[in-house]
Amino acid sequence: MNFDKEFDASGMSCPLPILKTKKALADMASGQVLKLISTDSGSVKDMQAFAEQTGNSLLSTDEANGKYTFYMKKK
Amino acid sequence: MSSKKMAIIATKGTLDMAYPPFILASTAAALGFEVQVFFTFYGLQLLRKDLSTVMISPLANPAMPMPVPMPVMVQMLPGMESMATMMMKQKLKKHGVASLQELRDLCLEAEVKFIACQMTVDLFEFDKSEFIDNIEYGGAAMFLGFAGDTDICLFV
Numbered sequence: 001m002n003f004d005k006e007f008d009a010s011g012m013s014c015p016l017p018i019l020k021t022k023k024a025l026a027d028m029a030s031g032q033v034l035k036l037i038s039t040d041s042g043s044v045k046d047m048q049a050f051a052e053q054t055g056n057s058l059l060s061t062d063e064a065n066g067k068y069t070f071y072m073k074k075k
Numbered sequence: 076m077s078s079k080k081m082a083i084i085a086t087k088g089t090l091d092m093a094y095p096p097f098i099l100a101s102t103a104a105a106l107g108f109e110v111q112v113f114f115t116f117y118g119l120q121l122l123r124k125d126l127s128t129v130m131i132s133p134l135a136n137p138a139m140p141m142p143v144p145m146p147v148m149v150q151m152l153p154g155m156e157s158m159a160t161m162m163m164k165q166k167l168k169k170h171g172v173a174s175l176q177e178l179r180d181l182c183l184e185a186e187v188k189f190i191a192c193q194m195t196v197d198l199f200e201f202d203k204s205e206f207i208d209n210i211e212y213g214g215a216a217m218f219l220g221f222a223g224d225t226d227i228c229l230f231v
Contacts, residue, residue: 013171015102019181022105040171053106 001060001071004032010039010067017043018050021072025056028074033059036070044068079103082222083112084230088120090131090163090175091139096121096231097178103227104185112182113218115192118231119199122191122206126175130160183209190218 007024009017017038024034036047044061047070051058059071081103085096096118100110114122120129133139134150139159149155167174173181183189189210196203196212203212222228 011171012173015098015105016171016173019101019105019185022185050106 003035006035008037013040014042018046025074032074034072038068078107078109080109080225081227082225085114085118086116088117090129093121093175100187101178101181104187110187111221113190115195130156131163132156133159
């Protein structure tokens with residue numbers, strides 16, 4: 001999937017992946033896509049909740065070898 | 076759509092009890108909440124410029140997981156608090172949990188409003204120069220003015 005920015009939050013625990021996502025999205029334009037990588041299993045549900053609450057769209061969530069990859073489109 | 080609001084009353088000044096208010100405040104701010112945290116009594120310690128005095132004690136804290144069982148008589152010994160604090164900080168770091176300083180900075184960056192209870196500042200004779208700069212001083216009525224209109228209000 002195409003993306004405009006990438007942030008690797010590997011090794012970070014709750015709530016850092018969410019806070020870093022928020023920061024990463026801050027200087028992006030509407031419609032741009034952020035790729036976020038996390039190793040925190042809690043971030044799967046947290047990213048869903050973040051998307052629901054903030055109105056940004058979570059395009060996909062994938063897991064491979066303990067790494068979670070999220071694509072989020074900025075509102 | 077007007078944003079949701081959350082108010083937290085932080086009354087504890089130990090390392091373990093410092094995390095919940097900072098984690099919830101920073102996360103709520105990231106979710107778009109307007110957040111205020113009212114620091115009163117021992118919670119004021121969390122507003123000091125220097126957070127290294129925020130410690131954890133195994134004493135009277137039987138729920139704290141310990142690597143080896145430790146009798147209360149041993150927990151009372153000098154230096155045990157520093158040791159427990161050091162071990163807890165190492166554990167937090169190893170698991171990728173943010174430091175208190177980092178979470179507090181993220182809160183401020185996200186415009187979480189911190190209010191120090193003026194009465195307790197006076198009671199404990201704290202010097203305002205010991206606290207971080209970007210906070211407000213106020214009383215219960217000021218806080219309740221905001222808290223009365225929130226979606227979530229927590230006492231920690």
